[in-house]
Amino acid sequence: MRNKQLIAGIGIALATLGCAQAATSTVKIVAFNDFHGNLQSPGNFGVQAGGSGTAIVSKPAGGVDMLAAYVDALKAENPNSVVVSAGDLIGASPLISAFFHDEGTIETMNRLGLEFNAVGNHEFDEGKDELLRMQAGGCHPTDSNTCKGAEVGTPVPFEGAKFKFLAANVVNTANGKTVFPAYAIKSFNTVGGKLKVGFIGLTLKETPTIVTPAGVAGLAFKDEAATVNSLVPKLRAQGVEAIVVLLHQGGSQGSAAPNFINDCSAALQDPTTSPVKGIVAQLNNAVDMVISGHTHTGFICQLPNKAGRAIPVTQASSFGRVLTDIDLTINHATGDVVAVDARNITVDRTDANYAADAEIKGIVDGYAALVAPLAARTIGTITGPATNSANSAGEMAAGDLIADAQWQATSAAAFGGAQFALMNPGGVRNPGFTAAGYPHDVSYGEAFTVQPFGNSLVTLTLTAAQLKDVLEQQFIGGGCLLSDGVTKNNQSSQRILQISNGLHQEWSESAPACAKVRNVSLSVYDAGGNPTATDLIVSDGAVINPSQTYRVTVNNFMATGGDNYSVFTQGGDMLGGAQDIDALISYLGRYLPPHPAYDPSAATLHAPRTVKLP
Secondary structure, three states, rough: OOOOOOOOOOEEEEOOOOOOOOOEEEEEEEEEEEOOOOOOOOOOEEEEOOOOOOOOOEEEOOOHHHHHHHHHHHHHOOOEEEEEEOOOOOOOOOOOOOOOOHHHHHHHHHHHHOOOEEEOOOOOOOOOOHHHHHHHHHOOOOOOOOOOOOHHHHOOOOOOOOOOOOOOOOOOOOOOOOOOOOOEEEEEEEEEEEEEEEEEEOOOOOOHHHOHHHOOOOOEEOOOHHHHHHHHHHHHHHHOOOOEEEEOOOOOOOOOOOOOOOOOOOHOOOOOHHHHHHHHHHOOOOOEEEEEOOOOOEEEEEEEEEOOEEEEEEEEOOOOOOOEEEEEEEEEEOOOOOEEEEEEEEEEEOOOOOOOOOHHHHHHHHHHHHHHHHHHEEEEEEOEEEEEEEEOOOOOOOHHHHHHHHHHHHOOHHHHOOOOEOOHHHHHHOEEEEOOOOOOOEEEHHHHHOOOOEEEEEEEEEEHHHHHHHOOOOOOOOOOOOOOOOOEEEEOOOOOOOOOOOOEEEEEEOOOOOOOOEEEEEEEEEEOOOOOEEEEEOOOEEEOOOOOOOEEEHHHHHHHHHHHHHHHHOOOOEEEEEEEEHHHHHHHHHHHOOOOOOOOOOOOOOOOOEEOOO
């Protein structure tokens, strides 16, 4: 069906592990990650398919019905195939899946042919018991938005996953046992005889810091590499020499992401931007490859393991827009993997060679019809446009609104005690809150178009010096060192953070990198919007009290260093919080009749919050 290139070609990673002369067979792995319940296409996806220097082609991508078509086509190339996921299959999902506790995602993945899913952090959004229900089936114990099979064409009660969740490093503290199996072994009956491949599935050990405490209560999350290495002897004792790790942790492509989905950028070679590199560097030499997730990036890499040998490490972007097509060549005499050939493929909905799966489409259409009334529900009213068009200083009206919503959701001591919130500009989606006329009633569905990522909120502690460094990372850095003399500013494009009411920043356009932030202050206001106290944090580029600490709310994407805001990873006392969309809906609920509508130009919002200096 297609021609494959060698490692020098775009999209190919080839790992030759030996010069075995015995007969070999090839096993195909079809992999994806971070599906997040995107039953419908999340929209266009731009890929620089020809590599650096070629034009970006943006096409409608994803949708589980078309994802299934691509999976079927790849499996047709080789009867010895397996479909796997590297976590966050569910959780942080669009309304069509989230409203029904992601049952539709499980049902369609059953029909797509998924076999193994490593748990991700978002699998725990609703807690261990709910995740166990996802595996076993049955109706939600308290919510009526469950077991809708009669309306969408699936069994009643909810059938549960026909595939296996894997969770090697997630342990019940009460009994020391894993919540789900640590690994799975699949046997393939090839023309040269039976071959075994072992799949170890696990999530990032920092999961408790990015999930609400209730979601991970009673669970311990063990070190990823140590867990994998401890399982190697167990797999070998069962005659398994070919070992694949499904790891819900990844890295960033930096400025290349997401367009270079088959590249391996310098950022992925840097442990500060690529946590997966540090994990791979500790892995036993028996591990043949790592299929990763979590960072929503497309890449095909070769990273060194504990023995210094480079092994393939892949990731397939997110939301079902990309698949990784992997061929493992295995020696029959030894059971060893002797070559790995991998490439990322965009799930292009416009490609006439692929026909969407009709059964899966029918299920998705059924859920869409059921959720339509909720999508239309009014959640707030606005008096004018709050767009995501930035002014010359980088501030957006919609960004102000979202930052305020996230701050309010985490300001109470029990929810983090946040003093302010910071929002990445790329997370404020088109077109913001706009309408043909005003006042405008904002619908639930519209709120999802502005905040579609399903990120969770994380409140953490930064010192004043770290806050200054974070704000310096808004600007193109060129690798200049920040205040600790170690951390680099590697920002590849200007990304002005959206800040909540009370925080004020001034930056200089002409100042050098790592010295652009000139003044920062934090004010407290009374009910009338008048300042009652102001804390001067930075004055004329100097931090007033570098050791002073602040509680700051960001989304989990930024908390893990997303968009090259690496200083956030130094934050302390992290506490997971609500989903960003829930915070936004709660905040807009304050502006429903009989209360006044939200006014983006109100003086009490204290805009501009960001000012550009010469």
